[in-house]
Amino acid sequence: MVKEVPDAAVEKRIDPSTGRMDRSGEKNLNPFDTHAIEAAMQIKEGGAVPVEEVVAVTMGPDSAVRALHKAVSLGADRSVHLSDESLAGSDVAATGYALAKTLERESPDLVLLGQQSDDGECYTIGAVVAEHLKMPSLTQVIQIDVDDGKLRCERQAEYGYDTVAVELPAVISVGDAINEPRYPSLKAIMGAKKKPLDALGASDAGIDAARVGADGSMVACGDFTDPPQKEAGQIIEDEDTAETVEKVVAWLEERKLI
Amino acid sequence: MSDILVYVLHYEGELNKNSLGAVSEGARLAAELGGEAHAIVVGDGDDLTEDLAATLGNYGATKVFRAQAPEGLAQPVIDAMAKVMQDNGHTYALFGGGLLGFEVGAGLAARLGAGVTMEVTEVSVEDGKLVAARPILQDSKISKSHYKDKGVIIGRLNAFETKESGGGPATVEDVEVELSEQATKATMVQRGEQRGEEIDIEGADILVAGGRGLGKAEGFELCEQLAQAMGGAVAATRAVVDAGWYPYSTQIGQTGKTVAPKLYLAAGISGAIQHKVGMQNSENIVAINKDSNAPIFEFSDLGIVGDLNKILPKLTEAVKAKKGG
Numbered sequence: 001m002v003k004e005v006p007d008a009a010v011e012k013r014i015d016p017s018t019g020r021m022d023r024s025g026e027k028n029l030n031p032f033d034t035h036a037i038e039a040a041m042q043i044k045e046g047g048a049v050p051v052e053e054v055v056a057v058t059m060g061p062d063s064a065v066r067a068l069h070k071a072v073s074l075g076a077d078r079s080v081h082l083s084d085e086s087l088a089g090s091d092v093a094a095t096g097y098a099l100a101k102t103l104e105r106e107s108p109d110l111v112l113l114g115q116q117s118d119d120g121e122c123y124t125i126g127a128v129v130a131e132h133l134k135m136p137s138l139t140q141v142i143q144i145d146v147d148d149g150k151l152r153c154e155r156q157a158e159y160g161y162d163t164v165a166v167e168l169p170a171v172i173s174v175g176d177a178i179n180e181p182r183y184p185s186l187k188a189i190m191g192a193k194k195k196p197l198d199a200l201g202a203s204d205a206g207i208d209a210a211r212v213g214a215d216g217s218m219v220a221c222g223d224f225t226d227p228p229q230k231e232a233g234q235i236i237e238d239e240d241t242a243e244t245v246e247k248v249v250a251w252l253e254e255r256k257l258i
Numbered sequence: 259m260s261d262i263l264v265y266v267l268h269y270e271g272e273l274n275k276n277s278l279g280a281v282s283e284g285a286r287l288a289a290e291l292g293g294e295a296h297a298i299v300v301g302d303g304d305d306l307t308e309d310l311a312a313t314l315g316n317y318g319a320t321k322v323f324r325a326q327a328p329e330g331l332a333q334p335v336i337d338a339m340a341k342v343m344q345d346n347g348h349t350y351a352l353f354g355g356g357l358l359g360f361e362v363g364a365g366l367a368a369r370l371g372a373g374v375t376m377e378v379t380e381v382s383v384e385d386g387k388l389v390a391a392r393p394i395l396q397d398s399k400i401s402k403s404h405y406k407d408k409g410v411i412i413g414r415l416n417a418f419e420t421k422e423s424g425g426g427p428a429t430v431e432d433v434e435v436e437l438s439e440q441a442t443k444a445t446m447v448q449r450g451e452q453r454g455e456e457i458d459i460e461g462a463d464i465l466v467a468g469g470r471g472l473g474k475a476e477g478f479e480l481c482e483q484l485a486q487a488m489g490g491a492v493a494a495t496r497a498v499v500d501a502g503w504y505p506y507s508t509q510i511g512q513t514g515k516t517v518a519p520k521l522y523l524a525a526g527i528s529g530a531i532q533h534k535v536g537m538q539n540s541e542n543i544v545a546i547n548k549d550s551n552a553p554i555f556e557f558s559d560l561g562i563v564g565d566l567n568k569i570l571p572k573l574t575e576a577v578k579a580k581k582g583g
C-alpha cells in the first residue's frame with residue numbers, strides 16, 4: 001500500500017473551509033512506502049518464496065496516480081487506484097476499511113505498508129486493514145526473513161527488540177531501517193506509465209458507502225486550535241564556526257551548564 | 259452512564275508506567291461521566307498474579323479483568339478487549355502511550371466499529387461524552403475528536419499523569435477469551451532483546467544526543483567527546499539504534515526512555531514527535547542541524563543551523579578550554 005503525501009519541504013496546513021488537511025501543493029510518494037516497495041522487491045528477488053507479482057495500491061484523489069507511477073518505477077508490476085468522491089473525509093477506521101475491501105479483490109499473500117505516513121502521524125492503518133482481512137499483523141518491522149513459508153520479523157517495541165513468527169497471509173508495516181530503497185532507473189521511470197493501472201470507484205471495490213466518508217466515519221475531528229506557543233528559541237546561523245562556538249559557550253555559561 | 263476500559267501493559271511482573279497513567283486518567287474521566295473505570299491485563303506468564311492485577315485499584319480501577327492469552331502481541335488483546343467490552347457494555351477504551359496500544363486500539367476500533375484517535379494529549383467530558391484532543395501537523399495545531407458512538411482513545415507517551423487514588427486493591431475477574439484465527443497466526447519468538455550495552459541516561463544532568471545526521475556509527479565519537487568534556491552521557495534516536503549504530507538503552511522517545519536533563523543537546527536529529535515526547539521536558543534544549551526547517555528548532559531554546567562535523571569538535575575544544583582554565 002502506498003500513499004501520496006505532501007512533500008516534506010511544503011508547509012502543511014488545514015483548509016479552513018473544510019476542516020480537513022489541505023492536501024494540495026507539491027506531493028510525493030510517502031518516503032516510508034518506498035521501503036515497503038523495496039521490501040517486496042527483495043522478497044521477490046530473494047527467491048525463498050515464489051512471488052507472482054507486486055501490486056501497488058492507493059486510495060486518494062486523482063493526483064495520487066503519481067505515487068503509483070513512482071511505486072511501479074521502483075519495481076511494482078502494476079497498480080490499483082481507489083478513488084471516489086464518497087471517500088473524502090474518511091477517518092482512519094474508514095480508510096482502513098476501504099483499503100481492505102480493495103485489497104481483498106487481489107487476495108494478497110502479503111500486504112506491506114510504511115510504518116507511518118509523513119502527513120497523518122497515525123501509524124495504525126495496518127492494524128485496521130489486518131482486522132478487516134482477518135490476517136495476522138505486525139507494525140514497525142525492521143527485518144523480515146522468509147523461513148519455510150513463514151515470516152520471521154523483528155521490531156522494536158516498549159521493552160526492546162521482539163522477534164515474531166508470522167504466518168502468511170499477513171499485514172506488515174515496515175520501518176525505514178529495513179532497507180535502503182533503490183533508485184529507479186531512467187528506463188523504469190519512462191516505462192512507469194505503461195504498466196497496468198486499475199482505476200476503481202468505491203462500488204467497484206464493494207465498499208459500503210455508509211461506512212466511509214465524513215458521514216460514515218465514527219469520529220468527527222474539528223475545533224482546531226493553536227497549542228500554547230513555546231517562546232521561540234534563539235537561532236544561530238553558523239557562518240564562522242569559531243564565532244558560533246563562542247556564542248554557544250557563552251549561552252551555556254550563562255545558564256551555568258558548564 | 260458510560261464505562262471506560264483501560265488496557266494495562268505489563269512486562270516481567272511490572273506494570274507499565276504509561277498504562278498506570280491511563281488508569282488514573284480513566285478513573286478521573288469515569289467519575290465525571292458517572293461511570294466506572296475498569297482495567298484489563300492480558301498475559302500468559304506466572305508474573306501476572308492476582309495481586310499485581312489488584313494493585314490497579316490504587317490508581318482508580320474498580321475492577322480488573324484478567325485474560326490468559328499470548329503476551330506482547332496486539333491481536334490477542336483485541337480479542338480480549340472486544341469480548342469484555344461487548345459483555346459489559348463499555349463505551350470507551352483507553353490506552354497510555356506505547357507501541358502495542360496503537361496496534362490494539364486501531365484493530366479494536368475496526369472490530370467494534372468505533373471511532374479512534376491516537377497521540378491524544380488531553381481528554382475532557384462534554385455533554386456526557388468524551389472528547390479527545392490531539393496535536394496534528396507536527397504539533398502546530400490541536401484537533402478535537404468527537405465520537406459518534408464508541409470511542410477508542412490512545413494517549414501520547416507521558417500524556418496522562420499517574421495518581422494514586424487510595425482506592426485499595428480492585429476485584430480481579432478472570433475472563434475466558436477465544437482467540438480469533440488471526441491471533442493464532444503470530445507467535446513471539448523472543449521478546450525484549452536488549453541490543454548493545456546497558457548505559458544509564460536517565461540519571462545524567464547533561465545529555466548529548468545523536469541522530470542519523472551523524473552519518474555513520476563512528477560519528478558518535480563526536481558526541482562522546484563533547485559529552486565527556488561536559489560531564490554528560492550520550493543518547494540516541496530510534497533511527498540510529500535500529501541501524502545498529504548505538505545501544506538501545508540510550509534511545510530516547512516513544513519506544514525508549516523518557517528523560518528531563520538540565521541540558522539536552524541534539525546533533526543531527528530532526529525532532530520527530532516520537533523522539534520529542536521523550537525529551538520535551540528537558541530544562542534547556544540545544545539543537546545542531548544543517549536544515550533550518552528541521553522540526554527540532556520549533557522546540558529548541560538554542561538552535562544552531564550548521565554542519566555538526568564542523569561544530570561539535572570545536573565546541574568540545576572550547577568546553578575543555580573553559581573547564582581547564
Ligand SMILES: Cc1cc2nc3c(=O)[nH]c(=O)nc-3n(C[C@H](O)[C@H](O)[C@H](O)COP(=O)(O)OP(=O)(O)OC[C@H]3O[C@@H](n4cnc5c(N)ncnc54)[C@H](O)[C@@H]3O)c2cc1C
Binds near residue numbers: 116498526565566
Ligand atoms: C510508533 C513509532 C515509535 C517511534 N519511537 C521512537 C523513539 O522512541 N525514539 C526516536 O527517536 N524515534 C522514534 N520513532 C522514529 C521517529 O519517527 C523518527 O523516524 C526518528 O526519531 C528520526 O531519527 P533522526 O532524527 O536520527 O533521523 P532523521 O529524521 O533522518 O534526521 C536526521 C537529521 O540530521 C540532520 N543532518 C544531516 N546531516 C547533518 C549534518 N552534517 N549536520 C547537522 N545536521 C545534519 C538532517 O537535517 C535531519 O534533520 C518512532 C516512530 C514510530 C512510528
Ligand SMILES: Nc1ncnc2c1ncn2[C@@H]1O[C@H](COP(=O)(O)O)[C@@H](O)[C@H]1O
Binds near residue numbers: 003
Ligand atoms: N490512502 C492510503 N492509500 C494507501 N495506503 C495508505 C493510505 N493511507 C495510509 N496508507 C499506508 O499506511 C501506512 C501508514 O500510514 P498511517 O497509518 O496513515 O501513518 C502508509 O505508509 C501507507 O503505506
